[in-house]
Amino acid sequence: MTSFLLPQRGRRKLDDSIPPLLRPLIRAYVLGYASAVAPRLLTLVLQYVTRRRKDKGAASVTQTHDSFITSLQRILRGGLELQRFPTFCAALVGGTTLLEVVLDSALSRLLSTSQLTILVQKRLSRWLSSFISAWFSLRLLQSKKSDGFSDTVTINSNLQPARRETIRYAGRTLDLTLFATTRALDVIVGELWSRRRQRRAAAGQWTQLETLLSKLTDTTIFATSSALIMWAWFYSPCKLPKSYTKWISSAAAVDSRLIEALRRCRKGELRYGEETGQAPLLQSMCADYKWPPEWGDPVKSIPFPCEIVHMGCGPSCEHHALSRFYRSFKWSMVTYLPLNILARKKNLKGLQTAFLSAARSSSFLAAFITLFYYGVCLARTRLGPHIIGKDIQCRQTIDAGLCVGSGCFLCGWSVLLEKTARRKELALFVAPRAMATLLPRRYSPDKQWRETFVFAFSTAVVFTCALENPKRLRGVLGKILRSVLEA
Numbered sequence: 001m002t003s004f005l006l007p008q009r010g011r012r013k014l015d016d017s018i019p020p021l022l023r024p025l026i027r028a029y030v031l032g033y034a035s036a037v038a039p040r041l042l043t044l045v046l047q048y049v050t051r052r053r054k055d056k057g058a059a060s061v062t063q064t065h066d067s068f069i070t071s072l073q074r075i076l077r078g079g080l081e082l083q084r085f086p087t088f089c090a091a092l093v094g095g096t097t098l099l100e101v102v103l104d105s106a107l108s109r110l111l112s113t114s115q116l117t118i119l120v121q122k123r124l125s126r127w128l129s130s131f132i133s134a135w136f137s138l139r140l141l142q143s144k145k146s147d148g149f150s151d152t153v154t155i156n157s158n159l160q161p162a163r164r165e166t167i168r169y170a171g172r173t174l175d176l177t178l179f180a181t182t183r184a185l186d187v188i189v190g191e192l193w194s195r196r197r198q199r200r201a202a203a204g205q206w207t208q209l210e211t212l213l214s215k216l217t218d219t220t221i222f223a224t225s226s227a228l229i230m231w232a233w234f235y236s237p238c239k240l241p242k243s244y245t246k247w248i249s250s251a252a253a254v255d256s257r258l259i260e261a262l263r264r265c266r267k268g269e270l271r272y273g274e275e276t277g278q279a280p281l282l283q284s285m286c287a288d289y290k291w292p293p294e295w296g297d298p299v300k301s302i303p304f305p306c307e308i309v310h311m312g313c314g315p316s317c318e319h320h321a322l323s324r325f326y327r328s329f330k331w332s333m334v335t336y337l338p339l340n341i342l343a344r345k346k347n348l349k350g351l352q353t354a355f356l357s358a359a360r361s362s363s364f365l366a367a368f369i370t371l372f373y374y375g376v377c378l379a380r381t382r383l384g385p386h387i388i389g390k391d392i393q394c395r396q397t398i399d400a401g402l403c404v405g406s407g408c409f410l411c412g413w414s415v416l417l418e419k420t421a422r423r424k425e426l427a428l429f430v431a432p433r434a435m436a437t438l439l440p441r442r443y444s445p446d447k448q449w450r451e452t453f454v455f456a457f458s459t460a461v462v463f464t465c466a467l468e469n470p471k472r473l474r475g476v477l478g479k480i481l482r483s484v485l486e487a
Helices: 008-016 023-054 058-078 085-110 118-142 174-202 208-235 242-252 256-267 279-289 306-310 317-343 348-382 384-388 392-417 420-436 445-468 475-485
Strands: 150-155 163-168
Touching: 023 058, 023 085, 023 475, 085 118, 085 475, 118 174, 118 445, 174 208, 174 420, 174 445, 208 242, 208 256, 208 392, 208 420, 242 348, 256 279, 256 392, 279 306, 306 317, 306 348, 317 348, 348 384, 348 392, 384 392, 392 420, 420 475, 445 475
Parallel strands: none
Antiparallel strands: 150 163
C-alpha cells in the first residue's frame, strides 16, 4: 500500500481503487501488520532452518514441520487481533484523518465569529483529531492484559483462609510513549532552534560556537543516552527490555562472573581487605583461565588485576583494547554486511558501497565496545589510581562504579565514526531507551492516564508537524509518515 511495500506503479493502481479518505487508514494497518509480523516470521524461519539441519530422522523432521506450521498460523492470526499493533496504527492514523474532517467543519462553525485565521483553525483541528485518536488508540493497546505486568500474591488473613490474588500493573506501552515523546521534543526543540538561527543570522549575530553546538547535538544525545543504557545494563538490567539486554550481552562478550563481582563491589558485598565470603566468585574464573587463585581473593588481591577484565588477552590494557576492536569488528560485519548487500544493487558499485557502509558501521560498533572496556581499564589502572589514590578505600571506590562509569561515558562518542545522517538516526533510536532507564518499567494503573496524556500530546505534535511541515520530522519516521498520511 505504500511506496516502501510496493513499486510506485503498483501503489498508484491500488490507491486509485480506494477512497482517498480511507487510504491512510489502510496503509497504516498494512504497515503495522508487516512491522509486527515480519520480524517474528524471520525468526521462525531461521529457527526452522536450524532445526532441520540438526534433525536427521524422519519423525523429527515431521515434528519440526508440524511445529513450524502451527507457529506460523499463530503468528499470522496474532497480528489480526483487535488489541495488537496493526489495529493501533489503523485507529491512530485513520482516526486522525477522519476526525479532522468532522472537527474542521465543527470548528469552522463555532469559531466563525472569532479572529482566528483559517490556518490556525486548520492546525487546531489537526492537533485535536490527532490527540483524540492517539488517546483512544493507546488505550486500546493498554487494555490487553500481559503476564509480564502482573504478579500473583498470597494474601493471609486471621479471619479467612489464605487466598491468591493477581495484581495488575501498567507500563507495557511505556516504550511507545517515550518514542513519541522523543520525536515530539525533537520537533519542538528543532523548530525553536531553527527560528533562533534565522533570527540571529539575519542580525549577523550567529556565532561559530552555535554552529558547533548544532553539529554536536546528535552526537551528544547519543553519547549521553548510551551512557545511561550501558549503566543500566551493567547494574540494573531489569530497566531494559529483555531482547535489548540480550543483544548488548552478546555484543559485549563478557564473563558474567566479572559483571557480578563489580556489582557486588557497588553493593558493598565485596570489600577489599575484608573477608566477606566473596572469593569463590572470581576464583572460579581464575581456575577456568589458569590464573593464580589469589587473584580472585579480595583480601589478598587489592584490587584484582586488570588481566581479569581482559579475560585471557594478557596484562596489557592496550593489547586488550586492540583485540576487542578486532573481534567486535568481525562480529559486526557478520551482521551488517549481508544487510547492506541486500539493500544495494547487485553490481560492482553496489557491492563496493555495501562493503564500505558495513565496514563503517562495524567500526563504529567495534569502537563502542572497545571504548567501554578501555574506559574501565583507564579508571582501574592507567589513570584512576594516579588521580584518586591507591589505598584500599580508593580502590574500592573505583571498582564500586567509577570504572564502569568511565566506560559508559566514553563508549557513545564512537558514533563520530558514522556519517552525520546516521548519527541523527542513532540518537533518535537510543534516546527513548535511555529515558526508560530513568522511569519505572511497571507502575500503578491509577497513574496510567498520565502516560496516555503524554503520548496523545506528543503524537498530536508529531502528526501536526508531519501534515504541515514534514521536513521538520527528521529521519526515516518523517518519510514513513509522509507516505502514510498523504491522500
